[in-house]
Amino acid sequence: MNIGPKTLGLYVDGENKESTQAIKIYGTTYDPVRDVAKFINIAITPDLKRNSPYIGSEPTQKRITFDEAVKLVKKSYDINLDRIDDNKYVIQVYEIVIDNPKTGEGHTTTFGWYYVDKITKEVTSMFD
Incomplete structure (x- = not known):
């Protein structure tokens, strides 16, 4: 099985920002969203009720009645x-x-x- 943590350089617009711990599962690399938001200098807001992180502003969808x-x-x-x-x-x-x-x-x-x-x-x- 091809699963495991790996240290990767994170590049934003061609510039290496920093190293990050990522997980590679069956050929797909998963980076922590908090690291990505930090490196592109955009705030992240967790929505724990919906299990959704927001990078930047929260969605503006209105709730239905x-x-x-x-x-x-x-x-x-x-x-x-x-x-x-x-x-x-x-x-x-x-x-x-x-x-x-x-x-x-x-x-x-x-x-x-x-x-x-x-x-x-x-x-x-x-x-x-």
């Missing part, structure tokens, strides 16, 4: 906002099935649970 999240999921299903986890809405997709039309008794059939990201508007299944 609950109503917008509902529209993204509700194209074909009944929905229920179960809760809000940090930057994501947790939505149950279901239908109500009437088992006995005379009494109105029935049950809820859940098709899935989904996360809707408030910033990116990405819809992902909780179970995938």
Whole structure:
């Protein structure tokens, strides 16, 4: 297996800035983003909730509202906002099935649970 740490010179615009510890995995070199930001003299801001480092300014995407999240999921299903986890809405997709039309008794059939990201508007299944 071809995995291991390696000391590399980091070049920016053809100029060797400094050496950095990188990891090479199967022919691909991974440099620490903090070192790269330091060498190009741009601040890095970690977003720990989203596991995303920002080099320079943070994205300017606006967060979506609950109503917008509902529209993204509700194209074909009944929905229920179960809760809000940090930057994501947790939505149950279901239908109500009437088992006995005379009494109105029935049950809820859940098709899935989904996360809707408030910033990116990405819809992902909780179970995938």
